[in-house]
Every structure is written in C-alpha cells, then in structure tokens.
Amino acid sequence: MAMSPTSASRIVASLLDEELIKEVHLSQGEEVGRKATYFVPNEHAVFSVGVEIDIGIIRVGLMNLVGDLFVDHSFKTETDEIEKVVEFIERTVSNLILEANISSDRVIGVCVGLPGLIDNELGIVELSAQFNWKQVSLQQMIADKLPYNIYIDNELKLKALAEYVSTSLSYENVVMIGFGNGVGSALITNGEIYRGKDNVSGEIGHMTLDPYGVHCTCGNFGCLQTYIAVDFLLDEASRTRPIKNMDELVESYKQGDRLAVNIIEKAATYAAIAINNVVCAYNPDAVFLSGCLIEDYPEIRALVIEKHLNSTSFPEARSFELQVTQLKGNGVVQGAALSVQRKFIKNLYFKDGA
Amino acid sequence: MAMSPTSASRIVASLLDEELIKEVHLSQGEEVGRKATYFVPNEHAVFSVGVEIDIGIIRVGLMNLVGDLFVDHSFKTETDEIEKVVEFIERTVSNLILEANISSDRVIGVCVGLPGLIDNELGIVELSAQFNWKQVSLQQMIADKLPYNIYIDNELKLKALAEYVSTSLSYENVVMIGFGNGVGSALITNGEIYRGKDNVSGEIGHMTLDPYGVHCTCGNFGCLQTYIAVDFLLDEASRTRPIKNMDELVESYKQGDRLAVNIIEKAATYAAIAINNVVCAYNPDAVFLSGCLIEDYPEIRALVIEKHLNSTSFPEARSFELQVTQLKGNGVVQGAALSVQRKFIKNLYFKDGA
The missing domain is CATH 3.30.420.40 (ATPase, nucleotide binding domain)
Known part of the structure; x- marks a missing residue:
C-alpha cells in the first residue's frame, strides 16, 4: 500500500532514533547539488537467536539485522527429558551471547524450532511424537530461565521461511x-x-x-x-x-x-x-x-x-x-532467527501507527 | 493497520463525492451538543452482476452495495456450445439490468463463475471438463458483447467467498x-x-x-x-x-x-x-x-x-x-457479484493512495 511522505519521514526518524538504520552519503562523482542521503540497516543494532532442538541434538545461531547468521553451533544432547533440554537451551544461548560479546539489551528475542504440533501463540508443544512430549509449556519454561522474548514454532514452518527468504x-x-x-x-x-x-x-x-x-x-x-x-x-x-x-x-x-x-x-x-x-x-x-x-x-x-x-x-x-532445499543443516536456526526479526519489525511498524 | 485521521477524511470525502456513501444524522434523545454524523453505504450507488453457468443452466443476479441480491433468475440452456452460451449470457445480463431499471454506468462489473480450471487473471478457461472447453478466452468473448468490466472465476472459489461473507x-x-x-x-x-x-x-x-x-x-x-x-x-x-x-x-x-x-x-x-x-x-x-x-x-x-x-x-x-452450506442455489451468483464489489472497493482504496 502507498504511504504518505509524512508517515515515511516519521518512521525513518524513529528508526534513526533507535539506531536501527544509519545514514549513508554517497558522493556521485562530479555531480553538483545536494548529495543524496540513503538509509541502510545498522547491522549491529539488534540481534536475534535461532534454536533448533531435535532428538540428540541442539543447534543455536545468532543473526544480525542484515540476516547473517554469524555465529552458529551444534551440540549433541544426551537426554530428551524436558527439564534437561530447557537447561541445555539456557546454557547454549547464554554462551552464544557471551561469546559474541553482545549486550543483552540488543537481543530482540529467541525462537526455538522443534518437530511436532506447536501452538506458537500460546507457546505450547501440543504433541511432539519425536520427543514424546504432550502439552508442554515450553515457551514459559524457557522464559523462566532466559531474560529475552521467547518464541517457539514448528521446525518445518521455520525452515520453509528461511528457504523463502534465501531464494x-x-x-x-x-x-x-x-x-x-x-x-x-x-x-x-x-x-x-x-x-x-x-x-x-x-x-x-x-x-x-x-x-x-x-x-x-x-x-x-x-x-x-x-x-x-x-x-x-x-x-x-x-x-x-x-x-x-x-x-x-x-x-x-x-x-x-x-x-x-x-x-x-x-x-x-x-x-x-x-x-x-x-x-x-x-x-x-x-x-x-x-x-x-x-x-x-x-x-x-x-x-x-x-x-x-x-x-x-x-x-x-x-x-x-x-x-x-539449498539450506545447510542450520535451516531451522536461520528460520527461527528470521522469524524473531520479522516480529520485531512488524511491532515497530505498528507501534508507529503508520 | 491504523490509518491517520487525514487519510480517513480524504477517503470519506472522496466516497461522498462519488455518492458511494451517504451521511446520516442520528438524534440521540435529549442529548445536548453536536449531533454525531454517521456514514453508511449508499446502497443504490453501484451494482454488480453475478452469473453462474453450468451444464444446461444459467443463473444471473444483481447485487446492490449492501450485498443484497435483489433480482435473481435462472434459465435452462439447451446447448453448451461456447458461442451460444456467450450469447445467452449477453441476453440474460442485459435483460436483468433493463428489468431493474438501472443506468448502465452504475454497473461496476459482471463476474461469471463456472466449474473447471479458470485463469482469472487472463480471463481464460484453461479446462472445463463439464463443458468440454479447453483454452477458451471466455472473458474477452463476453467483453466483446457487453459494455461492462467482465471477470471470470472458478465457481467453487466464488461460492466459498459467499459462504464466508454470509457467515x-x-x-x-x-x-x-x-x-x-x-x-x-x-x-x-x-x-x-x-x-x-x-x-x-x-x-x-x-x-x-x-x-x-x-x-x-x-x-x-x-x-x-x-x-x-x-x-x-x-x-x-x-x-x-x-x-x-x-x-x-x-x-x-x-x-x-x-x-x-x-x-x-x-x-x-x-x-x-x-x-x-x-x-x-x-x-x-x-x-x-x-x-x-x-x-x-x-x-x-x-x-x-x-x-x-x-x-x-x-x-x-x-x-x-x-x-x-447454508447458501441456496444462488451461492455462486452471490459470490460472483461480491467478488466484483471487492475489486471495485479495493481499486477505490488504492486509487486514493492511502
């Protein structure tokens, strides 16, 4: 939909204010007159975390605002017991953020993808045959351990999102x-x-x-x-x-x-x-x-x-x-991190009432 | 999405201008102060036509801006030959508009629903097993006979739209x-x-x-x-x-x-x-x-x-x-007429650049 110049200016001002975008001045050879000002995402402004859990494995990754998954690890896990898996998520996500040396107020959220029927709105694993979990409040359990916005979702939906964005x-x-x-x-x-x-x-x-x-x-x-x-x-x-x-x-x-x-x-x-x-x-x-x-x-x-x-x-x-699929093993992690960014950007846009 | 008061006023002014809505003043008992002004659709502003064709039958109906299908007929047809069917559509739609005594510049369009694989964007019947039609430029054939915006679509998609609106x-x-x-x-x-x-x-x-x-x-x-x-x-x-x-x-x-x-x-x-x-x-x-x-x-x-x-x-x-389904026999006709209105309203909205 078309947007009025007033709305656009207001949004740009607010994005600059929050350091989500930065100004770039391009000098175009010998041209006379006012230099054009461009706005590009400030890639270090905020970061999102993607997590994939599956039987015996956990993958985590950190994504910047231009969509680069610039740290990315996988670890074997020894149990599928829910409490242990949540502790493992807490530890690996905390280490990831420490390792990247990022202030935690720059982390806009963590999304965990897993196989099964996942109620992404209530944050509940309705049924995961692989883990043998039923009616597990996974989002809340993780939120009790980590000081970030936590989301959970079906792994294949996240992977499809990553494929869509990467194509x-x-x-x-x-x-x-x-x-x-x-x-x-x-x-x-x-x-x-x-x-x-x-x-x-x-x-x-x-x-x-x-x-x-x-x-x-x-x-x-x-x-x-x-x-x-x-x-x-x-x-x-x-x-x-x-x-x-x-x-x-x-x-x-x-x-x-x-x-x-x-x-x-x-x-x-x-x-x-x-x-x-x-x-x-x-x-x-x-x-x-x-x-x-x-x-x-x-x-x-x-x-x-x-x-x-x-x-x-x-x-x-x-x-x-x-x-x-052209995604490597970290497709779910990519999709999870992307989905956090999309929520963040949508909220910004709505907040502004444009 | 939220809309600025300026955009809203501009849209309301343009709708009033085109007589698509009208002002209503409600006096609320003994209340003091400025009377509230409401805007309601001007139901006689514009009309859309829905048509269903199927083996041996044609149904036509005229819908006003508040969604009432206020004239509605069905006729037996004797042939499924494409030219004859187009002639039948021309005749029944023209009669319908004459009968309702409507000026033709108030008719925003005619949509024809039929079974089969219908390319609604190109206006082509790719395949209709029922009619034994393949690659028929039905939209153009009707547009050559009738002075209105003509659309064609799959009957079940139109019927589903009617059911959705009616529920x-x-x-x-x-x-x-x-x-x-x-x-x-x-x-x-x-x-x-x-x-x-x-x-x-x-x-x-x-x-x-x-x-x-x-x-x-x-x-x-x-x-x-x-x-x-x-x-x-x-x-x-x-x-x-x-x-x-x-x-x-x-x-x-x-x-x-x-x-x-x-x-x-x-x-x-x-x-x-x-x-x-x-x-x-x-x-x-x-x-x-x-x-x-x-x-x-x-x-x-x-x-x-x-x-x-x-x-x-x-x-x-x-x-x-x-x-x-709670729709009567004219479900496809309803959906067809509704789909014309939706296109019309979407165009208005975009035209305004809001």
Whole structure:
C-alpha cells in the first residue's frame, strides 16, 4: 500500500532514533547539488537467536539485522527429558551471547524450532511424537530461565521461511515438504507462514490414502506417512531380517538387495504422490524437498525426483518448480532467527501507527 | 493497520463525492451538543452482476452495495456450445439490468463463475471438463458483447467467498468442499480467496490415493474423485445393471438395494477421507460441505457426516466446525457479484493512495 511522505519521514526518524538504520552519503562523482542521503540497516543494532532442538541434538545461531547468521553451533544432547533440554537451551544461548560479546539489551528475542504440533501463540508443544512430549509449556519454561522474548514454532514452518527468504523472496507461494521421521509440509504465501487455525496446517503425513491401510501412530489407518516415514520403512524391512537404521537399509539398496530395493522404490513412489497431493492442495510456484531421506541419501533423492517426473500428473499442476532445499543443516536456526526479526519489525511498524 | 485521521477524511470525502456513501444524522434523545454524523453505504450507488453457468443452466443476479441480491433468475440452456452460451449470457445480463431499471454506468462489473480450471487473471478457461472447453478466452468473448468490466472465476472459489461473507466473516480460515461431478475445495484465508499460482489450488479431487487405482479423466490413477464423483459412481453401479442417474441410485439405496448401499457407503467413506485430508492441509476453522451429492441427497449428506464422526481423526485437526452450506442455489451468483464489489472497493482504496 502507498504511504504518505509524512508517515515515511516519521518512521525513518524513529528508526534513526533507535539506531536501527544509519545514514549513508554517497558522493556521485562530479555531480553538483545536494548529495543524496540513503538509509541502510545498522547491522549491529539488534540481534536475534535461532534454536533448533531435535532428538540428540541442539543447534543455536545468532543473526544480525542484515540476516547473517554469524555465529552458529551444534551440540549433541544426551537426554530428551524436558527439564534437561530447557537447561541445555539456557546454557547454549547464554554462551552464544557471551561469546559474541553482545549486550543483552540488543537481543530482540529467541525462537526455538522443534518437530511436532506447536501452538506458537500460546507457546505450547501440543504433541511432539519425536520427543514424546504432550502439552508442554515450553515457551514459559524457557522464559523462566532466559531474560529475552521467547518464541517457539514448528521446525518445518521455520525452515520453509528461511528457504523463502534465501531464494530472494521470488515466489508468491512456496511449499516445503519434509520427508524424515514423519512427513509434513509448510506453505509460505504472501511472504508469511500459512499457519491455519492451530498452526498445524500442512500435516500431510496424516492424509488418509487407504482407510484399510497400515495403522498409524495417530490412531488412523493408511496415513500417507505410513508409506514413507523412516520408522515405518525400518519396521517393514525388519520383518524378514533385523535392520538397524536407514544407513543400513540404503546400503542394502545400493547393493541391489531385493527387499531393500522394493521398500525404497515403494517409498519413493509415495513421496512422489506426496508432491502431487501438496500441489493439488496449494498450487504453489515452487516445491522444496527436505528432510533426512532427501538430504542425507542422494539415491533416494534421485529416485523421488524420477518417480515424480514419470508420473502423469494433473496437467495444470505441472507448472511448478521442484527443487531440493539449498539450506545447510542450520535451516531451522536461520528460520527461527528470521522469524524473531520479522516480529520485531512488524511491532515497530505498528507501534508507529503508520 | 491504523490509518491517520487525514487519510480517513480524504477517503470519506472522496466516497461522498462519488455518492458511494451517504451521511446520516442520528438524534440521540435529549442529548445536548453536536449531533454525531454517521456514514453508511449508499446502497443504490453501484451494482454488480453475478452469473453462474453450468451444464444446461444459467443463473444471473444483481447485487446492490449492501450485498443484497435483489433480482435473481435462472434459465435452462439447451446447448453448451461456447458461442451460444456467450450469447445467452449477453441476453440474460442485459435483460436483468433493463428489468431493474438501472443506468448502465452504475454497473461496476459482471463476474461469471463456472466449474473447471479458470485463469482469472487472463480471463481464460484453461479446462472445463463439464463443458468440454479447453483454452477458451471466455472473458474477452463476453467483453466483446457487453459494455461492462467482465471477470471470470472458478465457481467453487466464488461460492466459498459467499459462504464466508454470509457467515458474518467470523472465521479466519474457511474451506468449502464440493462433492458433485468432480470433487474440489476452496480456501478463504485472511478474508481473501487463496488462489495459488494459477488459481487451481484446492483441486483435491486429483490427490492420488492409490497409484494402481481406477483411471481418472486427468490421466492419473486412483485420484480421490474416482472414489466419489457422480460419473464414477454411476459407472460402477452400471456394471451390473443400467443405472441412469443419481436419483435412481439413491432411490435404490433408500430401498436397501445391496449394490446401491455398497456404492454409496464407499463414496461416503471417501468423502470423509476428503474432509480429513483437507483439514490436514489447511487446518481450517470451519469446513462447509456443498455440491449436488450433499445438497440434493439428505441420505448421502447424513452418511458422510456419520462416517466423518466415526473416523478416528488426527486429534488436533478435530477442532474445526463441520457445516453444510447454508447458501441456496444462488451461492455462486452471490459470490460472483461480491467478488466484483471487492475489486471495485479495493481499486477505490488504492486509487486514493492511502
């Protein structure tokens, strides 16, 4: 929407006042007359912290106002007990800020991303199957330990936001699909995370394909994730001989083991179905594939793309770009830190009443 | 967003100027002091026209600025030939405006809703399986005949907009599902139709359930609509004995005919799956059921709701309201007329640069 010059001046003055932007004077060669004044973000004005927690691991990062994640660490964790995880978050975030030598009043907030059904408004983990947490007030538990604004959110939604920002915001509707211990998706539309009523949109892993299919952890039968998610693949594979993990299954696949080939082929077929179904629902400009099955196993990634290309898809839905995530392991941390900045900037803007 | 008093006054002045709103003075009993001035829409200022075309029928309606569809007709049509349909639209819309005795410069536009993949920006019918139209420049063909702003759009998206407006705009995310000759859905979020890249979001009828399932008209196998849509049900039913139409099938169902009961039970099971899958994708506040299978056959409607209630659904997704559309037969016409008004008002607002 257009903004009046008065509003614009008022906002610029207030941003200068808070040292969030700085003036730059560019002298343009021999030109005569008044020099133009530009305003650029003051990258050291404020900082946001992104945290990712997952089974056995915690990642933290510090982002400046121009979007650089300039410190970034990951640590193994030994327990998924909620109190211990919260202590670990407290310690790693405090150390991060100490290490970067930043005054704590410059830290605008900390966002923690994790897998599961996360009520981002109430700050509650409704259900995280991975951690086996139910109805945990994670935001409050962290806020009791750390003197910052604390937020929590679903990891895939944050990662999709990071992907959207890192691809130069060039798509209007972007979907990220995660294939891993579960199957999920996240839509960014109009530059914002599409959340739905309870922040549980995109739970495509629980779309029913077959009402008489395999029993899912959610209580339903034949959910999409029963055909693809890691635990279900290992369960199936282990019926004839013990298979410990995906590495072992993929190794057997590479050696042409019939059982492993059948299981991985079937999973890839259903991953291509997941892509089709997401496209039917959201009609996106681009779909980004992510998750350990895609990111850690090039063989599976190639097979999923091949199955997708060979499917006779709904014609109009063809016109989207299929890409593999370009984010490194810190995608969730990036998205978490970005989401804090976006809240901060939105609040500034509204505060000003423009 | 907050608006400055200056911007507000400027907008009010321009609306008064164009006679889109009028002043009302309310005298409040014995109160002393300046009387308050209210502004209300001038309902006769401008009018929009909604049109629905479907196989064998055309519906038209005229809406005033307070959202009343105050004239509303439907006519049988004898052909689906594109030129004849355009002529029919021209004739019925012209008659409608004559009948209402409105000066044509008060008509802000005409929107035509129809089933299929409709590029609303380019005004092209990409594909309408019902009409057997492909790549038809419908908007231009109508604009060549009628001296108004012409728009075209997907009927279900328009109907969802009408439902959203008629339920007092009280939901943030509303999905309408249509069960009829196809299966589709439409999402209204943040008060707007969610369109996706090509206005073909919500094509849930082409979500794949079974890669080795029944062949669909789109070229794929095992699409959701192959389990539910009218033509597929009649095809299946006719394998053992000829069945002409849904009325006949439902009549057999009511008489307890084993074949009819099995087919309708299966369709209702998959309609409940469609509801679940839509909820997984969009996490809406409310789902409205519509389409001929729901609106014309109370027995099927009841069975679909029963199957939904008996399914062990993904727990968090339970918290939505399931409703049957409250719109009468003119839902698409209402939505079409509303969509013209929304474009008109948005243009006014932007024109003012506020």
